Amino acid sequence: MVHSAKKLVAAKRRPAAKPASKKTKAKATVAKAPAKRAAAKKIPVYDAAGLRAQAKLLAGWEKHALAKSTEKVPNRRAAFTTDSGIPIPDLLTVADRKGESFDALGLPGEWPYTRGTQPSMYRSRLWTMRQFAGFGTPKDTNQRFKYLISQGMTGLSTAFDMPALMGYDCDHPMSRGEVGKEGVAISTLKDFEILFDGIKLDQVTTSMTINASAIVALAMYVAVAERQGVPMAKLGGTIQNDMLKEYIAQKEWIVAPRPAVRIVTDMIEFCSRHMPKWHAVSISGYHIREAGATAVQELAFTIADGIGYVEECVKRGLPVDEFAPRLSFFWDVHNDFFEEVAKFRAARRMWAKIMRDRFGAKDPRSMMLRTHAQTAGVSLTAQQPYNNVVRVSLQALAAVLGGTQSLHTNSLDETYALPTEDSVTIALRTQQLIAHESGVDRVVDPLAGSYYVEYLTDEMEKRAFDYIRRIDELGGIIRAVEEGYPQKEIGESAYRHQREVEQGDRLIVGVNAFKSASPAPINLLHIDDRLAQEQQDRLADVKRTRDAAKVEAALAKVEAACRGTDNLMPVVIDAVKAYATLGEISDVFRKVWGAYREGGIF
Amino acid sequence: MPDRKLRILVAKPGLDGHDRGAKIIARALRDAGMEVIYTGLHQTPEMIVSAAIQEDVDAIGMSIMSGAHMTLFPAVIDLLGKEDAKDILVFGGGIIPDADIPKLKSKGVAEIFTPGSSTQDIVKWINEHISTRA
Numbered sequence: 001m002v003h004s005a006k007k008l009v010a011a012k013r014r015p016a017a018k019p020a021s022k023k024t025k026a027k028a029t030v031a032k033a034p035a036k037r038a039a040a041k042k043i044p045v046y047d048a049a050g051l052r053a054q055a056k057l058l059a060g061w062e063k064h065a066l067a068k069s070t071e072k073v074p075n076r077r078a079a080f081t082t083d084s085g086i087p088i089p090d091l092l093t094v095a096d097r098k099g100e101s102f103d104a105l106g107l108p109g110e111w112p113y114t115r116g117t118q119p120s121m122y123r124s125r126l127w128t129m130r131q132f133a134g135f136g137t138p139k140d141t142n143q144r145f146k147y148l149i150s151q152g153m154t155g156l157s158t159a160f161d162m163p164a165l166m167g168y169d170c171d172h173p174m175s176r177g178e179v180g181k182e183g184v185a186i187s188t189l190k191d192f193e194i195l196f197d198g199i200k201l202d203q204v205t206t207s208m209t210i211n212a213s214a215i216v217a218l219a220m221y222v223a224v225a226e227r228q229g230v231p232m233a234k235l236g237g238t239i240q241n242d243m244l245k246e247y248i249a250q251k252e253w254i255v256a257p258r259p260a261v262r263i264v265t266d267m268i269e270f271c272s273r274h275m276p277k278w279h280a281v282s283i284s285g286y287h288i289r290e291a292g293a294t295a296v297q298e299l300a301f302t303i304a305d306g307i308g309y310v311e312e313c314v315k316r317g318l319p320v321d322e323f324a325p326r327l328s329f330f331w332d333v334h335n336d337f338f339e340e341v342a343k344f345r346a347a348r349r350m351w352a353k354i355m356r357d358r359f360g361a362k363d364p365r366s367m368m369l370r371t372h373a374q375t376a377g378v379s380l381t382a383q384q385p386y387n388n389v390v391r392v393s394l395q396a397l398a399a400v401l402g403g404t405q406s407l408h409t410n411s412l413d414e415t416y417a418l419p420t421e422d423s424v425t426i427a428l429r430t431q432q433l434i435a436h437e438s439g440v441d442r443v444v445d446p447l448a449g450s451y452y453v454e455y456l457t458d459e460m461e462k463r464a465f466d467y468i469r470r471i472d473e474l475g476g477i478i479r480a481v482e483e484g485y486p487q488k489e490i491g492e493s494a495y496r497h498q499r500e501v502e503q504g505d506r507l508i509v510g511v512n513a514f515k516s517a518s519p520a521p522i523n524l525l526h527i528d529d530r531l532a533q534e535q536q537d538r539l540a541d542v543k544r545t546r547d548a549a550k551v552e553a554a555l556a557k558v559e560a561a562c563r564g565t566d567n568l569m570p571v572v573i574d575a576v577k578a579y580a581t582l583g584e585i586s587d588v589f590r591k592v593w594g595a596y597r598e599g600g601i602f
Numbered sequence: 603m604p605d606r607k608l609r610i611l612v613a614k615p616g617l618d619g620h621d622r623g624a625k626i627i628a629r630a631l632r633d634a635g636m637e638v639i640y641t642g643l644h645q646t647p648e649m650i651v652s653a654a655i656q657e658d659v660d661a662i663g664m665s666i667m668s669g670a671h672m673t674l675f676p677a678v679i680d681l682l683g684k685e686d687a688k689d690i691l692v693f694g695g696g697i698i699p700d701a702d703i704p705k706l707k708s709k710g711v712a713e714i715f716t717p718g719s720s721t722q723d724i725v726k727w728i729n730e731h732i733s734t735r736a
Contacts, residue, residue: 162668166617168617173646176674177672250620291620382716415697415717416699417697417699524699602640
């Protein structure tokens with residue numbers, strides 16, 4: 001590793017950057033005459049003598065060629081760092097990798113999974129192209145699902161509206177103005193029946209992005225499948241259900257962290273026993289990153305959340321290999337291309353070590369970090385929105401080179417509103433281009449061995465483990481979240497980022513550089529306010545026609561389970577089948593555990 | 603009291619939990635010498651107006667990302683009118699399409715800041731348009 005002159009002290013960590021000795025001066029003269037060197041004896045790259053010779057050449061290059069060049073044309077910055085602040089040396093070489101053991105990379109599909117979770121990766125199976133969709137009424141979203149399936153999409157992904165996510169029915173006063181705006185409006189099983197009408201649930205895999213009220217959504221999915229004659233054991237998909245990151249970043253909750261994690265643990269336990277093809281939690285860095293975390297913080301806090309869930313399950317007496325194979329992850333893919341690739345690789349290696357060494361997992365599937373990814377919504381700009389297509393392409397490419405199992409690409413208009421059908425199509429086509437035209441699908445982990453990518457992978461892992469140690473010292477992630485530790489760290493990063501943008505240290509094309517006078521007009525998807533009425537009417541209908549005594553009895557059972565230790569999942573399934581509403585079930589949680597509020601700290 | 607600091611209530615109405623923007627604005631206004639009260643998340647229009655009156659603020663800045671702006675901004679302004687507190691100026695920001703901005707202004711919202719606005723623009727606008735209430 002070579003740093004510019006003023007960075008030499010820091011660079012001493014690695015032997016290659018020792019200040020030039022007399023001997024290297026002699027070599028440096030050779031280095032200045034490339035023709036002469038070519039005629040000399042070839043230097044083997046990897047053997048000990050070759051490495052020594054290369055170190056000397058490098059020191060000479062640094063002292064002469066590089067110094068001279070930067071004297072003439074100085075670097076554009078005093079120091080280069082990644083977006084997470086990892087220093088980027090002037091050059092990395094084979095010398096930086098010479099202490100590396102085979103165990104750091106392993107082979108694809110093998111410990112420690114740095115190179116991917118499958119031996120043949122995309123040569124056997126492409127990643128799943130999964131576009132998140134959901135808006136308006138269940139019927140609107142059902143039509144969007146059918147359209148996306150007809151366009152070649154291979155998995156469904158459901159977005160819910162804010163009332164559903166926060167555990168309110170569409171007729172609650174808190175739902176004013178929000179029904180169907182950010183996702184599909186759901187209050188009862190009736191809505192789920194419409195949402196998946198005509199879609200055979202044993203033929204698709206479904207991802208549901210819902211957390212605080214996830215148990216209700218999963219119960220409704222199970223109930224709809226049952227009506228189609230599909231047993232829950234055959235259902236494939238993922239429910240996000242990651243409550244820890246809600247308190248850290250996305251801020252959608254019903255009750256406090258501890259009871260919320262109890263519900264998550266109930267669901268992990270239930271799925272591990274009854275829904276073997278279902279991922280009961282998708283441990284999500286996405287929202288943490290979008291809230292302003294750096295890539296290192298995203299990696300650290302997300303893995304820490306994962307440790308938190310595993311600890312809770314183990315405390316309950318679940319054998320780790322019984323549930324861990326169904327844990328999955330969800331990363332953001334932001335702009336700093338190589339850092340993002342490194343993040344995926346570091347995450348896999350970290351999780352493998354944690355599961356084997358910290359939790360004693362024996363099943364390789366417990367150690368394998370499988371992940372969904374989504375391009376960074378926060379990186380999209382309202383200005384010059386067509387530029388977003390390019391941003392998304394680069395981010396999507398990084399996710400693929402990082403070895404993701406599934407991917408959502410954002411649409412160019414998402415800074416304004418939910419995407420239109422046209423813009424969703426471009427986003428999906430972007431993935432299809434990468435898969436079928438760029439050639440990156442033909443090779444496994446092509447960036448392995450890149451001095452820079454391996455350096456970043458190591459650095460990200462080291463820095464993320466530092467955070468995890470700090471969280472362990474605080475008493476674990478639940479305690480850290482209660483104390484607001486990750487929240488504060490993220491707040492600092494977000495504010496620093498904003499200052500860098502405003503001071504021009506960080507250029508954003510179209511925002512603080514290369515501005516255009518007139519913004520490009522784009523069509524926006526508009527959600528009609530009348531749909532709230534339609535939803536409320538349907539809810540009123542359901543309430544009129546259901547068996548009230550049955551609902552009451554079912555809700556009483558949910559309450560009893562909340563107060564005791566029985567798994568909540570079976571009683572919630574019974575409650576939704578009786579057409580108890582999402583709001584009513586959430587109200588039971590509020591009654592037993594109290595509604596959660598966060599103070600106004602900034 | 604000409605030298606009293608401006609008091610601003612930064613508010614997050616509705617169910618949307620995306621508070622990155624609200625918190626950045628709150629910090630930037632505080633760094634610019636204003637007194638800032640942040641409501642925290644998930645506030646109803648009633649809660650926001652009651653906090654504004656109790657805290658005797660000069661203005662309310664609301665951040666909305668969920669698309670509920672056409673409902674929530676006018677609700678706050680109506681309530682301020684009912685409480686005889688129309689001199690508390692309301693401004694805001696978030697994911698708000700250009701076409702909605704004139705409609706919001708006609709309902710009494712003083713200014714809307716859309717994505718890409720700098721905190722310095724917002725500080726400047728506040729200093730130019732908001733004065734301490736008598």
